[in-house]
Amino acid sequence: MAIYDNVLIKIRDMKDSLTPVEKMLADYILANVSEIPHLSIKNLAKASKTSDASVLRFCKTMGYGSYRSFIVSISTSIGSMNDEQKDQYTDIQPGDDLSTIISNISLNNCKSIEDTQSVLDRNEVAKAVKLLRGSSRIVFFGIGASGLVCKDAEQKFSRINKMCHAYTDGHSQLTAATLLGKGDVAIFISYSGDTAEILDTLEIAKKNGAHIIAITKINKSELADKANVLLGISTPEVTIRSGAMGSRIAMLTVIDILFAGVASAEYQNVKKYLTKTHNILASKHRR
Incomplete structure (x- = not known):
């Protein structure tokens, strides 16, 4: 069972993908955060105009096996949520001066990292690292801005051999997925x-027996549902401007x-490869 450092951030990020009844609960909880730890299941169900069973299903959707463990997590998250509300994500506004832009963009990026740390399941990270260590081949698939992240990943993992x-792009992804097999x-x-x-690529990769790791928004999506390992990120895209x-x-x-x-788990080998790649690049710079 996945337990998150800040369940309130997870509720915020998942809200738009919940069922209508779950969304009613999410809206009520986020609007009345300080009251929630003091409410019984019956009182929360009554206040949110739902039912006891709906509250329990909501807890399970959020990764908790009982109402009590959910409430304990809500309590521990309230302090950090209050801090978050003081420093909300801020979009770029027409006419912003450079000082404001520097401040807002830096704050938004810092909060994206902090919020992702709060929802990232440590057990899933461990599974992903284990799969990567035992892999025959690693392939990264992403479109647009996600494709840039793929290129960064390729550069990093290539340096450790x-x-x-x-x-x-769509065509090369379909071709690459067709050639995947067990051990890959x-x-x-995808945000x-x-x-x-x-x-489309995912279906082919799964059919060929490749292990699937998804890096995507904490949400209910087809990619999240079909992945063997889910690494959720938390960051609202404020508007098209950002x-x-x-x-x-x-x-x-x-x-x-x-x-x-x-790299940490395979330090001795990794150190050797990083040294080799560093030395060859350094020799080019000296010419």
Whole structure:
């Protein structure tokens, strides 16, 4: 069972993908956070105009086996949620001066990393690292801004002698997925988890027996549901003006975590490869 450092952030991020009844509960909880730890199941059900059974189902959706464990997590999350409300994500506004832009973009990126740390399931990270260490080949699939994250991942894992490649357009992704087999690991990177090209590629990769790791928004999506390992990020894309800034930073952070996890576990070999690659690049710079 996945337990999150801040369940309130998870509720916020998952709200739009919940069932109508679950959304009623989510809205009530987020609007009345300080009251929730003092409510029984019956009182929460009555206040949110739902039912006892709906409350229990909601707890399970959020990763908790009982109402009590859910309430304990709510209590421990309240302090950090209060801090978060003081520093909300801020979008770029027309006419903002450079000082404001520097401050807001830096704050948004920092919060994306902090919020992702709060929802990232440590057990899933451990599973992902284990799969990557035992893989025959690693492939990264992503479109657009997610494709840039794939390229970063390819560069990192190549330096420690992992056979890997990033595929960032629909046609090459379908071709690469067709050639995958057991022992290969396919990492799918998609903020929404519903990108058509990614889902088409996912079906082929699964059919061929590859292990599937998803890096996507904490949400209910087809990609999240079909992955063997789910690494959830937390970052609202405020509006079209800010593009995919926050999600890109969060995804890059998850890639860094996976890379460091593999590198730490295989330190002796990794040190050798990093030294070799560093030396050859340094020799080029001296010319």
